Amino acid sequence: MSAPQIGILLREWRAARRLSQLDLALEAGLSSRHLSYVETGKAKPSREAIERLAEALEMPLRERNELLVAAGYAPRYGEAPLDAPSLTQVRRAVDLLLVQQEPYPAFLVDRRWNILGANRAAARVNRFLLDGRDSPHRNMIRHFFDPADLRGAVANWNEVAAELIRHLHGALRTAPGDPHARALLDEALSYPGVPARWRRRELDAAPAPLLTVAFRKHDRELRFFSTITTFATPRDVTLDELRIESCFAEDEATAALCRELARADA
The missing domain is CATH 1.10.260.40 (lambda repressor-like DNA-binding domains)
Structure with a gap:
């Protein structure tokens, strides 16, 4: 059999x-x-x-x-769309967290790195780095790997991209049957300048305790580190896959530039 x-x-x-x-x-x-x-x-x-x-x-x-x-059983966990009435309080909590992060960027992201929401600071910083343009993508991986997006403004791209590849390999390990995880990893690896060795998961590579993303544009530099917020003990597939990424200024120069961009947007 x-x-x-x-x-x-x-x-x-x-x-x-x-x-x-x-x-x-x-x-x-x-x-x-x-x-x-x-x-x-x-x-x-x-x-x-x-x-x-x-x-x-x-x-x-x-x-x-x-x-x-x-196994022949009905699924146990529901999957309500984010705009469902049952998730109204969740949306309010997310909006509050995004707004409170001002003047620093914050994003609502699903497990496939799609950006489902962001605060105004995220848009301001993106436009500053892209000379007033909006990003062509709504996916965090494409932001950092596509040369037509933020990649050219990332001063420490090799370090950041290697860490993102490590996360993509980890996502595939977490959900080995997910074709979307495999497709996103393959897409990231297909961009120009991506080392061939990144195709293999580095089992012995220890992640850095804190990753700083450094952007450079118009002789100005922004340096951010991030925290991730997830929902505790979710009982819904949508909530299980959501996370809020909040960026924090690593130095006063970054904080000052974020405040400057906020004043100009007021």
Whole structure:
């Protein structure tokens, strides 16, 4: 008997998490024999067993739904659009966080790095760096990799781009079956000047404790570091995939330029 879709998914996730059948079975409180039967199609897991396996694999909510559907069950987690009435308070909280970050940039981003919202400071800084133009993209990866976008203004592009590639490899590991994650990584790697070695995930590369993004334009320099805010214990796929990236000035020169841009925009 060929392995069912759930068996394929479980093996993919075990490989991504570097877990043996025994490791995963112990973590999920199942017998390794039962897990083997599930992966080969000899047994159908209960809904509870599926949810325990998903928890042990630390799967995002979207992929937990896919695992349930592959086993023949209805998905557990809803996916409300961001403009749904049920998310009104969430939108208000996001808007408040974006506004409070002024005069420094802040962005609302999904797991595919699409920019769903931003404060006015983000637009001001972008236009300053692009000589008054708006960015041609609404995706953070394309911002930094497309030569027609912000890339030319990033003074430490090699360092920043390498870190973004590391995050893309990590996203693919987190959701190994996500074709969008693979497509975005392939697109980033296809841009000119991207080293071939970045095609391989560097397992031993330790991330820097803090990454500074340095922009240079018109003999002025802006240096930012960022923090990421996520929603705690989300029960909705949309909320599970949202994050707010808030930029902070690393030095007084950057802070002064941000205030200057804000005054000019008032």
